[in-house]
Amino acid sequence: MGGFISGILFLRIFLALSPGNTGKPPRKITAERKSDNIQVIHPSGPDNNDPHLYGILNISQSEAIAGTKKLVNIPWGFYKRMVRVSVPPHINNGCKLRLDGLGKQMPEGLRGDLFLKVVIKYAEK
Numbered sequence: 761m762g763g764f765i766s767g768i769l770f771l772r773i774f775l776a777l778s779p780g781n782t783g784k785p786p787r788k789i790t791a792e793r794k795s796d797n798i799q800v801i802h803p804s805g806p807d808n809n810d811p812h813l814y815g816i817l818n819i820s821q822s823e824a825i826a827g828t829k830k831l832v833n834i835p836w837g838f839y840k841r842m843v844r845v846s847v848p849p850h851i852n853n854g855c856k857l858r859l860d861g862l863g864k865q866m867p868e869g870l871r872g873d874l875f876l877k878v879v880i881k882y883a884e885k
Contacts (some may be wrong), residue, residue, distance in 0.1 A: 800833045811864045811872025853880045
C-alpha cells in the first residue's frame with residue numbers, strides 16, 4: 761500500500777516539474793538525431809582491372825580549417841565496415857584521402873585502396 765501511494769505522489773511531482781515535455785508527442789522527443797561525425801559512403805570503381813575504389817567525404821568549412829575525425833560506414837556485401845578517418849587541418853576542397861587495403865580484391869590476393877575525395881560544404885547565408 762505504501763508503494764502505491766508513494767508512486768502516485770512521485771507521478772504528481774514529476775508532472776508538476778516537467779510541464780514542457782507532456783504536451784509534445786513522443787516521436788519528437790525520441791526522434792533519431794543525425795550526427796555529422798558519421799557518414800555512409802557508397803564506393804564505386806571503374807569496371808576495368810583497376811583495384812581501387814572511389815568515394816566522396818563531405819565535411820563542413822570549420823572541419824576543413826580545424827581538422828576532424830569522421831566515422832565512415834562503408835557497405836560491403838551483407839555487412840558494413842566502420843572506419844575512422846582523420847581529416848588533417850587546412851585541407852582543400854577536392855583533395856583525396858587514401859585508405860589502404862579497402863579496395864577490390866585482386867586475383868593475386870592483393871587489395872586496392874579506397875580514395876575519398878574531400879568536398880567542403882559551405883554554410884548557406
